[in-house]
Amino acid sequence: MAEQAAGPASAPGIRALLRSPGYGRLLLVSAAVGVPVSLAAFGFVSLEHELQHWVWESAPKALGYGRAPWWWGLPALALAGLLLVPVVTRLPGRGGHVPVHGLGGPPTLPVEVPSVVLAALVSLPLGAVLGPEAPLMAMGSGLALLAVGRAQRAASPRLGPVMGAAGSTAAISTIFGSPLVAVVMMVEAAGLGGPQLTLLLLPCLLASGVGALVFTGFGHWTGLSIGALALPVVPKAGLPDAGDFLWGVPLAVAVAVVVVVAQSLGHRFAAFTAQRTGVRTVICAVLVGLCLTGYAVVTGRSPEEAALSGQATLGQLAADPQAWPVGALLALVVFKGLGWGVALGSLRGGPIFPAVLLGAALGVAVGGLPGMGVEAGLAAGLAASTAAITRLPVTSTVLAAALLGAQAADSMPLVIVCAVVGFLTATFVHRVTADAQEARQAPPRSAD
Incomplete structure (x- = not known):
């Protein structure tokens, strides 16, 4: 059950938390981790988007079709299934958790990240009716934990979940169209209140802001698209009646x-x-x-x-x-x-x-x-x-x-x-x- 919102009695705890040297170092690590995590996430979504464009746009045109023919999904998905089998049956992490189980769960371990990335790259571009958000969050979580190391996580049990959450928000900082969405999602899903909420909120907010900056800068510099969830044109709406x-x-x-x-x-x-x-x-x-x-x-x-x-x-x-x-x-x-x-x-x-x-x-x-x-x-x-x-x-x-x-x-x-x-x-x-x-x-x- 989520703790109740912080009241006056918990204010000293929040102030002590914010002033503690350990928490200051945690914020610095969160900001630093946000850069490499976001670079990796940008590379992943850009590659996934390019592969998707090739499978569903370039390849049909190269074969003489104006668009993907009606039967195109059958061989594409059959190939996706065949490529996915060794990942989900042999590699550590089994390609990540099954999507129907949601986005929660413990942080992804660094050793599991390769299988998550491979599973997503052989499923999503070939037509799997799923989004990139879960693989991105798992990848960000695993890379963030890799940065802090196993010994540090063992010495501070709260460090792993916080850094995993910060890495996840950095990885999906713009895939939902706004970095704020990722932060709100992590905070609301955590169901925390008081000092614990502050402990999670600030690292996630900092990592997400850094991640959004990296995504935006590399997007302009490379010209690559990440296929974020966005509506470039929206029908004009008035006040609802x-x-x-x-x-x-x-x-x-x-x-x-x-x-x-x-x-x-x-x-x-x-x-x-x-x-x-x-x-x-x-x-x-x-x-x-x-x-x-x-x-x-x-x-x-x-x-x-x-x-x-x-x-x-x-x-x-x-x-x-x-x-x-x-x-x-x-x-x-x-x-x-x-x-x-x-x-x-x-x-x-x-x-x-x-x-x-x-x-x-x-x-x-x-x-x-x-x-x-x-x-x-x-x-x-x-x-x-x-x-x-x-x-x-x-x-x-x-x-x-x-x-x-x-x-x-x-x-x-x-x-x-x-x-x-x-x-x-x-x-x-x-x-x-x-x-x-x-x-x-x-x-x-x-x-x-």
């Missing part, structure tokens, strides 16, 4: 249910791949490829829209929502949602980015209903989907505001309400599902 809330609240409920259903599917496939991992990982990768193929066949559109993390598709959707028929949006939710659910339990990557696209697609799909605009639907879908997948309503609100940019101020009342509704709905459905599962597993009661 009663119709926006009347449609927005049930939309948030529906989005949360979609996310939870996909997560439940992910848990089933995680159990499926726990045994005979090699063969079953390939089977799951092919199933993801079939979902991409199904989307392309049903809609006549590119399978790339349903593949990958959804960063590019999200930008296209926000820039020109009228170019997307409602049928195509619903097909995207169905096929990408199924592919995402399978990938959550079998491949390697992050769970957040695809959920954001699914929420945005549902929001735009209902945006044409009487009394609701596309702009309001987009804002509501973004907030509800992020809250449902992360179970962090404050982080979800900050992320939606960062994505909406100049339109965030007017949309904020609707964003907050939908983030809370999405969070509560996901919590309720998860609880009902867990209770039902416990009831099924409970031994039958003997008759008196």
